Amino acid sequence: MADFGGTDLEAFRGEVREWIAANFPAALKGRANPMMREERSKPSAEQEQWRKAMGEKGWGVPTWPAAYGGGGLSGGEARVIQLELNRAGAYNPIGGMGVMMFGPTLLEYGTEAQKQEHIPPIVRGDVQWCQGFSEPGAGSDLASLQCKAEDKGDHFVINGQKIWTSGAQFADWCFCLVRTDTSKKHEGISFVLFTMHQPGVEVRPIPLIAGNSPFCETFFTDATADKKNLVGPLNGGWTIAKRLLQHERSGLSGAGGGGGGMFGMAKSLDVLAKEYVGTDEAGRISDSDLRTRIINNAIDARAFQQTAVRAMMEAKGNSGPSAATSIMKNAGTRVMQDRAELTLEIMGSQGLGWEGEGFSADELSAVRGWLGGKAVTIYGGSFEVQNNIISKRILGLPDLTQNH
């Protein structure tokens, strides 16, 4: 029988359930992850307690090696933990760039000393990271970055500007792509790490259309990075960056396709439509055109989830990721954005509120979520760049030649 479903992990599930019951503060039940909000800079006592408990247990990053404090568990066991957390109304307090993309990359490319120094604080949630990649002149064409690092023997001196630096205002450390050779494009980039808490680093949050400022402009004026924090070889940073972007992409599509996720609401569209639009005598959503579009979104969301499961099962047996993974960001983000648009449409004029009276919290959150969600097809490799990657790397289609 083809192994399409999950594996039997009942004993482990029981253990997880018990541990969560003993360690998750009741006051936090159903509350959202403070990482996503302003509270992250001023956590409550219970939030801190929960972070420390999960940090020590290593279950915030269940599949990371136990040698660095991670859970050392399988993918199946990690899913059990996630399901049990959901069941208990508990968020994972360990997260951020360090978890999503930098940690996995460092585990693959870092020296033992680098892993020993930087992984455990990520596991415990003690250190938050930000990504110094994009620049005003280097977005989709990231390799054209100009931020310069001068080699001063035992350290680099860094000058330049980064943009879209998520969470820079809360970050402790930065993993940064810098130019260490101006004569070559891709082979002139190095991957360095440095602390954000130094005089040469200035952070300016950028107000976005959703009213929040999750991303910043980050200015480096003679900022320094220790030589021991060069990851990989000098001028060998591009390869590492590409791998990191793959991790980012998987992380984003996971968040983007799973229903409400970061940007939406938990209520399903059909439930929402029945509330705002109404039903006919047969109990069906009374606007049949809307109903069809809701169904299309539901079908695409479901097929996306099925593909996530299939890709995971296929990866288990093989050395590399399944071909299905290349489609995940585009498929997931499209589903998420369509859902956000449908939510607004369903709410009608109640879906136009910016703030204040006359609108429920859910209605206001839907508007902000719809706006913020426009970013998901732009960041982490735009929709168009993903299609380029699929076309060229998976489908093998050629580049334009010079003579035309």
Add this chain to the structure above:
Amino acid sequence: MAVLSEEQSMLRDAAKSWVQEKSPVTAFRKMRDSGAELGYDAAAWNEMAEMGWAGVIIPEEYGGSDFGYLSMGLILEELGRTLTASPLLSSGLAAASALILGGSDAQKSEWLPKIAEGAVVATLAVDEGPHHNPEKTAATFAGGKITGKKTFVLEGMAANLLVVSAKGPDGIGLYLVKADDKDVSRQRLALADSRGAANISFDGAAAEPLTGGYALVEKVLDRARAGVAAEMLGSALQAFETTLDYLKVRVQFGQVIGSFQALQHRAAKMFTDLELSRSAVEAALAAIDADSPDVPELVSLAKAKMGDTFHLVSNEMVQMHGGIGMTDAHDAGFYLKRARAAEAAFGNQAYHRDRYAKIQGY
């Protein structure tokens, strides 16, 4: 592709090599060119039966191998790649399911072994108009006889046994009718996809009930739908791959046309949709094998999604091949015609979208 057991891998590999050697798309063209009277090549069907394919979902005690629906789906997918015509889906999957799920021991013993051997071709007769609507079945069963009209019966002319939906005293159910019964008259339909089909009239034809009422009808239809979706997956994949190959060789404006970004992105979209469709089709087949309560919604999901994807890919195949895609000499036209027939079989995308929502409560 789903992670397969060793048996399933072997079955799939056997189907792949048989199709490559014995039934490339030129075989379909030859069948079409010869007039396609039967709707499939009898010699090819014999070979399939000899390899045991007609018995894949049939229990061993009735001469089958009981490998299950995902296994049958793997074979159908390979056949779909080259548009290989056969009664495998109608007989070995759909009609066989009706007997397995609703037949008495006597009915099973009488028919399943012969279906497994390929000696008897059986098929479902459910539709009564241009659109699939089993809940509104009007054909009647009374006093051991069926009266009514059925349309678009797949392999209707080749069939020896018909599994017919009709309204009996206790509601709609399935009934066995011998196709050569004196009170059965068949009209051959020449379809655009050259596959076998017929309109069939029943004028008080002798019929034996199967057990299970309307629930049986839906269970059997869901298995048929999943089979069609599996075949569509193979056809759509081949249509896409053939098109992709063309994008890599055709030169215009001093460039291989596959280097034009607009075409690259359309290819990426098709690839994305095909991967999503594969997930849905395999999940539906696995659910049937597990006899999951989620079968109806997973099957409607798969049929709707696969239908949309094949619809797109079949259009793009013609469009991306330009002028030659419009010629009969090219295979693009075959995939396009097959796509619409398969989309319509046992409920099109709209039907299954609506069914999906109904099951979910909206």
